[in-house]
Structure formats: structure tokens, C-alpha cells
Amino acid sequence: MTDLDIRQQPAWRDLGRLAAQMSRARVDSMFAHDPARAERFTLSAAGITLDYSKQRVDQAVMRALGRLAETQGFHAARTALFSGAPVNNSEGRAAWHMALRRPDDAPLHDEVHAVRAAMAEFVDDVRRGRWLGYTGAPISDVVNIGIGGSDLGPRLICDALAQLRQRIHCHFVANVDPADLDDTLIRMDPERTLFIVTSKSFGTAETLANAQVARQWLLDNGASEDDIARHFVAVSTNEEAVRAFGIERMFGFWDWVGGRFSLWSAVGISIALGLGMETFDALLAGAHAMDNHFETAPLETNLPATLALVGVWNNNFLGLPSHVVVPYAQRLAAMPAFLQQLEMESNGKSVTRDGEAVRVETVPTVWGSVGTNAQHAFFQMLHQGVLAADVDFVLPLSDAEAAADDRERQRVANCLAQAEALMRGRDTDALVDELTREGLSGWALEQRLAARRFDGNRPNSMILMDRLDAWHLGALVAAYEHKVFVQGVIWNINSFDQWGVELGKTMAGQLLGELEGSREPADHDASTDALMDRVRRAWGR
Ligand code: F6P
Numbered sequence: 020m021t022d023l024d025i026r027q028q029p030a031w032r033d034l035g036r037l038a039a040q041m042s043r044a045r046v047d048s049m050f051a052h053d054p055a056r057a058e059r060f061t062l063s064a065a066g067i068t069l070d071y072s073k074q075r076v077d078q079a080v081m082r083a084l085g086r087l088a089e090t091q092g093f094h095a096a097r098t099a100l101f102s103g104a105p106v107n108n109s110e111g112r113a114a115w116h117m118a119l120r121r122p123d124d125a126p127l128h129d130e131v132h133a134v135r136a137a138m139a140e141f142v143d144d145v146r147r148g149r150w151l152g153y154t155g156a157p158i159s160d161v162v163n164i165g166i167g168g169s170d171l172g173p174r175l176i177c178d179a180l181a182q183l184r185q186r187i188h189c190h191f192v193a194n195v196d197p198a199d200l201d202d203t204l205i206r207m208d209p210e211r212t213l214f215i216v217t218s219k220s221f222g223t224a225e226t227l228a229n230a231q232v233a234r235q236w237l238l239d240n241g242a243s244e245d246d247i248a249r250h251f252v253a254v255s256t257n258e259e260a261v262r263a264f265g266i267e268r269m270f271g272f273w274d275w276v277g278g279r280f281s282l283w284s285a286v287g288i289s290i291a292l293g294l295g296m297e298t299f300d301a302l303l304a305g306a307h308a309m310d311n312h313f314e315t316a317p318l319e320t321n322l323p324a325t326l327a328l329v330g331v332w333n334n335n336f337l338g339l340p341s342h343v344v345v346p347y348a349q350r351l352a353a354m355p356a357f358l359q360q361l362e363m364e365s366n367g368k369s370v371t372r373d374g375e376a377v378r379v380e381t382v383p384t385v386w387g388s389v390g391t392n393a394q395h396a397f398f399q400m401l402h403q404g405v406l407a408a409d410v411d412f413v414l415p416l417s418d419a420e421a422a423a424d425d426r427e428r429q430r431v432a433n434c435l436a437q438a439e440a441l442m443r444g445r446d447t448d449a450l451v452d453e454l455t456r457e458g459l460s461g462w463a464l465e466q467r468l469a470a471r472r473f474d475g476n477r478p479n480s481m482i483l484m485d486r487l488d489a490w491h492l493g494a495l496v497a498a499y500e501h502k503v504f505v506q507g508v509i510w511n512i513n514s515f516d517q518w519g520v521e522l523g524k525t526m527a528g529q530l531l532g533e534l535e536g537s538r539e540p541a542d543h544d545a546s547t548d549a550l551m552d553r554v555r556r557a558w559g560r
Contacts, residue, residue, distance in 0.1 A: 030087035038336035064322040065308035065494035068483040073442040084328035096508040107515035114515040116280035120303035153246035154210040163289040165217030166193040172282025175353040189293035195225035209240035221260035305493030313501045323501030333409040344387035346413040347434035355387035365514040410479035415487035444475020
């Protein structure tokens with residue numbers, strides 16, 4: 020990594036020049052001039068295919084982006100990441116989630132082996148009905164109580180592979196809003212419900228508050244204090260706090276696993292409980308295949324690195340302020356939320372690793388929703404809005420049996436059509452013909468033409484999954500993790516800390532104390548004071 024102002028790097032300057040040229044280029048004419056374009060800008064690894072040929076890039080751009088990554092220290096950083104070096108420099112920790120998904124016969128830490136074995140045994144007991152609730156009934160429902168990285172990853176996987184669910188149903192409660200837990204508990208049978216309190220720190224206020232209410236709910240429903248152990252387990256790195264809470268059974272992980280990179284650890288136990296240990300193992304294996312690719316492939320053919328480079332190009336050089344993720348699969352509906360944390364908590368930084376101000380844009384706004392629903396919501400803006408966005412379409416392929424269903428064929432066709440429409444836009448001559456056939460002419464025609472035309476040239480990538488199964492999902496998530504890492508290297512920021520969320524947490528504690536009357540008022544701004552008064556009046560305090 021280098022502490023030179025990135026804008027002074029020759030590759031950065033080259034990219035600036037290329038961006039100026041590219042602002043006049045059209046991707047549809049690049050296709051017309053280069054019959055090999057689709058092939059040239061398509062990569063495959065671990066069952067994932069990335070077609071970025073509809074991005075506003077050419078070979079000169081990709082080469083310059085590669086040079087930029089190299090000068091920013093990509094190779095050394097990748098080696099450091101995989102060797103378990105403390106790449107999270109503000110906390111002095113490694114970011115070694117890849118070590119969790121190495122196969123069983125690879126050298127692993129003994130403790131990783133030990134937790135995985137304990138997890139497998141526990142999962143087997145619960146799934147085979149040997150782990151019983153306080154009335155002797157087997158467990159039918161698992162409620163994961165956790166937030167952020169202790170929620171989003173397992174939730175994504177459990178939703179995505181819901182078709183594999185057998186006997187045990189997993190539920191996820193994250194929000195401190197009572198509605199989240201209340202709406203879940205109303206559907207649960209206390210005799211058959213297992214709570215997993217998942218918190219790396221075991222200090223997250225929302226999680227602990229919900230866990231306390233869940234505990235009381237069990238007691239109110241006939242369980243005794245001694246029964247709590249049958250219904251509560253914890254996943255954490257903080258054994259002392261887990262014991263203090265009164266939970267006996269804990270599955271540990273380590274400070275070298277970041278929260279948003281933790282689904283591969285015991286944080287994923289709800290995946291194994293709901294979908295089977297073999298599914299969890301397949302998830303790890305798919306991620307490991309992507310790790311191998313990322314660790315060994317050269318930049319030009321490296322799929323996660325290419326995702327990262329294209330993102331940097333769109334963000335820093337084409338000036339696109341948002342990155343939209345649209346999975347065309349209902350079961351991947353949780354993916355935008357997962358990626359929001361992964362990308363924005365990781366790279367939403369404005370200082371470099373050396374504590375200097377970052378002088379360029381870092382992460383764009385990441386948002387999205389599932390296709391085809393999104394077409395009827397925000398695609399209007401993607402096609403005709405003033406600000407263009409960079410879109411990742413994620414499309415799991417299906418087999419002939421699934422394609423017998425007309426809706427399945429529509430799912431796939433819509434995804435491909437949107438990607439093409441964003442790139443091509445609407446041909447003005449054809450539109451004029453159409454309007455003329457409708458009987459329009461003169462000013463009326465001009466007016467309709469203005470409203471209906473769109474220019475296209477809006478960049479997007481297509482990410483195909485050979486299948487929507489655990490293995491490919493593991494590979495896909497690992498690809499995005501590595502993308503985030505590469506972008507952090509290019510921007511010279513630490514992708515693995517999240518100090519920005521701490522201030523809000525501390526202030527929430529202070530404000531809560533003030534609202535409850537247990538803390539002296541702090542010096543607030545007039546707006547916050549007035550809002551607190553309104554809240555107090557609403558609460559009758
Ligand atoms: O939002 C900040 C954060 O620390 C995330 O990084 C983390 O995933 C989440 O809170 C939950 O933290 P914990 O697992 O310690 O409860």
C-alpha cells in the first residue's frame with residue numbers, strides 16, 4: 020500500500036483521460052465494432068459468471084484499472100489478507116474469514132476444528148429430535164436474535180435456500196422495535212423454540228434487550244430458570260458476557276472474524292440447524308472455491324477483482340454515485356440489505372489507513388431490490404433519471420424442469436431484457452415511426468418523443484449463478500467480500516473496522532437515560548431538545 024495521493028498516480032491520471040474519452044462513447048457501438056466484446060469482458064469462476072461487457076469499459080480502461088490496483092499494492096495486500104496478517108490496522112486484527120471455509124483436511128486452527136465439530140454435534144442433536152425443550156418436546160423453531168453481521172448473512176442464506184428446509188424453521192429477529200420479536204413470538208410454541216443469541220461482542224443493546232424479553236417469555240410460558248439452558252444458546256467471542264447473561268452453551272469465534280464476514284463461523288449455526296450441516300459445508304466449500312480463484316488468478320481474469328475495478332471506474336471516473344443490486348430471484352430478496360452492510364460498513368470511510376483524508380470518493384450508495392418487482396418501482400429512474408447508476412443484475416440459472424413454468428421463463432427474460440434496455444436505450448428513429456403510426460406529428464410528436472425516448476448507455480453487469488444452491492451462494496458471497504477488499508486496497512482504507520457506528524450507539528444510551536429520567540440532560544441542540552419533549556409528552560412523562 021502506498022501513501023502517495025492516489026490522484027497523483029500515473030494510472031489514476033490515465034483513467035481520468037480515458038474517462039473523458041469514454042464520456043462520448045456508446046457501448047452499443049462498441050458491440051457493433053467488436054464481435055468478441057461479450058466474450059472479452061466475461062469471466063467465470065467457481066460457478067459464477069460475470070459479464071461486464073455492458074459496462075462503459077474497453078481494454079485500455081481495464082488495463083489502466085489493473086495498473087492502479089497494482090500500484091496501490093493489490094498483490095501484497097492480497098498475500099497479507101490470506102496469510103492472516105493484521106490487515107485491520109486500526110484494531111490490530113486479521114480479517115481471516117477465509118480460514119473458516121478451508122476444507123476439513125486443510126490445516127486449520129485447532130479451535131476452528133473444535134467449534135465446527137461441536138456445532139455439527141449440536142445441529143445433529145437438534146435436527147434428530149434429541150435436544151428437547153422443557154416439556155420433552157423436540158425443537159421445531161429456531162429464532163436467531165442478532166443484528167448487522169450477526170443477522171444479515173444467516174438470514175440471506177436461510178431465505179435463499181428455503182426449499183431445503185426440513186422440520187426446523189429458522190426465524191430472524193434483529194430490530195429493537197418490539198414489533199420484530201413480538202410478531203415472531205406470536206407464531207412460536209415455547210415448548211419447541213430454541214433461541215440463538217448471536218453477538219460477536221455480546222454487548223449490542225438491541226440484541227441483549229430482545230434476548231431478555233425472549234427469556235422472560237419462556238418463563239411466562241411455564242419454563243423454569245433451570246429450563247433456560249435447553250432453549251438458549253449463544254454465538255459470541257465474549258464468553259464472560261454470555262455467562263453473565265445466564266447462557267451455558269456457547270459456540271465461539273474469534274476477533275479475526277469481522278461481524279459482516281462472520282456467517283462462515285458459528286454465526287451460521289441457524290443455517291445448519293434449518294438446512295442441515297451438509298448445506299452449511301457446501302456453502303463453505305463454494306466460498307473456498309472462490310477464495311482459491313481470488314488468491315491465485317491474475318488481475319485480468321480475477322472475478323472479484325474485476326467487480327472491484329469496474330466499481331472504481333463507475334464511481335471515481337464516470338461519477339456514478341450509486342450502485343444498484345437487483346437479484347432476479349425472490350429467494351435472494353435479502354441480498355441488497357446484506358450487501359449494504361458488507362459494502363457500506365466496510366468502505367464507507369473518509370480517512371486512509373494512515374489517517375490522512377481520502378481525497379477521492381469511496382463507496383457509492385448501495386441499494387436495490389428484487390426483480391421483477393423493482394421494474395415496477397425504481398427502474399423508471401434507472402432508465403430515464405438524470406443520475407445514472409451502475410447496476411449488478413444477479414441471475415440464478417434454472418433447469419429445464421423449472422423452465423416448464425411460464426413465470427420462470429418470464430423471470431429470466433425480464434432480467435436479460437432490462438440489462439439490454441439500459442445499455443441500448445430506445446432507438447429514436449423507431450420511436451418516431453411508432454408515433455407517426457399512432458397519428459402524431461409536429462409539436463405533439465416532439466413532445467411524446469421527448470417523454471418516451473431514452474438514451475441508454477447505462478452501465479450494468481450480469482452475474483450468473485449456475486444454480487441457486489449452497490455451493491454457488493457461498494461462491495457469490497465470497498466474490499462480493501473480495502470485491503470489497505480490493506476496493507479498500509485501491510482507496511487505501513481499512514475495510515475491516517466500523518468506528519462510524521459507535522457515536523450513535525453511545526448517544527442512544529445517553530438519550531435513553533434522559534428520556535427515562537435516569538440521566539442528567541446533556542447539552543443538546545434545540546432540535547433534539549424539542550423532539551425529546553414531544554416524545555416525553557407522547558409517553559405521558
Ligand atoms: O453496526 C455495528 C456492528 O458492530 C456491526 O459491525 C456488527 O455486525 C453489528 O454491530 C452487531 O454486532 P455484534 O455481533 O457484536 O452484536
